Amino acid sequence: MTGSPDLSFLDHPDLPAALVEENRPRATGAGLDPHEYTRVTSALRSAQEWPEAFRAAGRRHRAAADRAAAEGRSVSAGEAYWRAARWFHFAGLLPHPDRAAAGATATEADEAMRAALAHLEPTAERIEGESFAGWLRRPAGPGPAPLVIVVPGMDSGKEEFHAVAEALLARGTAVLALDGPGQGVLAGAAAPEPDYHRVVGRAIDAVTGREGVDTGRIGVTGLSLGGYYAAVTAAREPRIRAAAVVSGPYRLDWDALVPFVTATLTQRCGSADAARAFARRVDLTALAPEITVPLLVVEGGEDRIPGVTNAEALAHRAPRGELLHVPHGNHLLGNALADWLPATADWLTTELTRPTETRTA
Template structure:
């Protein structure tokens, strides 16, 4: 079960938990959110503007303190505060409408402090570009801990896709890559079309054939000399539960697939949500967000896309092991 800070606003409650999972301080979260209790149920434009302001307050304060630490040469302390600021800016941005200029401004602030925080860690991470069609996809490559790699060869690597509304920086801050690295596995955290930087700064829209960006990621990893190209797998969270099995059904170079959330028919799920009878919404302006992600202009156009997002064709073609993980109380 998920803790719901706002019993009358599921998207806000989910975002608050995500922030805590990515490094927010609980007392600071309470400080920011307590004044919003009375307006949470409305979940209208005014409420979401207030949400943005409260999280920006936390992010700007954490960034200011990080700057002070950085100027004093306190690298480790600065790193922690920059990353915390990234979590706060990320959460502020989450409930903005796509056409609101403040959304991209906030996102760029997040990217800036996130990079500062990670660079000061001096960890095994690289910012990389994965060639894709006539452009590229932004990604983070996190190397496996050398002391945990089995055998004499190079470590395996997991390509990690996002969900509908998260991004590679969230996965990093939540510790996903670090957990794989401790087990001898490198990770490619990638913003594929429809999410993160690929959507916000490159206008790349989501489409059902996820084997296309997955194949581009495999191509990229096969060109690295620090990855075992015969041991490349793929994982995805939330809507990644569709992305990954779909890709595995058609990209047979993948040696394993992990669906962190079971999604067999996204069209059925989306119809229920549009009708108000389905699972809970993950962001406040959900239909508007869906149009942004898919490059559509109406509920009818959204359905035209998501009706193609089912696994009936892909699953019979999967040749690698597939692990499906799903929460009993998932909503």
């Protein structure tokens, strides 16, 4: 079988409106201006126009950033590059047939994030290795600081979860925001990796010994499919001390998944057969009891994706699992940030700063 899924669903006349509304909380939760989001999406006549509309918005912000940088307005330049990075990232959400353009847009997002950090946070370090690329950021104040690795999901990347990184940094935790196989700037370079703990392990190796980071106190948080990756990592990577899973799947049922998901996985895995095999691996039934570190599972009561079993069962089956349920939260809880993000950042920080001898067995 080929890596070209059936994308005819993208031409359904009702899809643009549904796509816009489904992604509105995710986009605004990630930091896109809600009014600009409305302006950009209101002109869409077809879902096929989504990538170029969002790419154009990203380029407008990048042009504003370039002008500010040329005039020596460094803060304004950095902020505009951040906005550009987010818009470029969201341009790549669809399983659009033009994968070359999608790869170029992911590179634009990556480069805009690099420029933003150069202006706003020049101490940030690019960390790269086999099948991963990311940014290591340190909090203000004396170190070394505990580290949280932020793992994106199926169609996401390190540019999306800026609010998560900022919440952790504000609480004195260093952050490594990753793109792994099949994600972000690496979406076209490698297929998604079910054994994501190997990716995180290589990333930990890469940051070990770097100034200001305490690699004896490492946590991981993952969002959407990244939640599954975080759970696997918590079970299999011995250097992890705590984990938070946000809107993560407990298991996937390929035959019940919506076309958007199956098409995305097919593209990123390389074929429908490979995507089906990947989906079969996404099952925490046997692994949940092996997660012995503190585990927080964050669930939205309105998060209902066909074919996806939410991870609430993980909180009950993991020996040290806790559940934070937000009844009105949707997938990724972008419509309820205040109801979970501060508490989750506090929880991770507390677990990673708790003296080792006071940890419960």
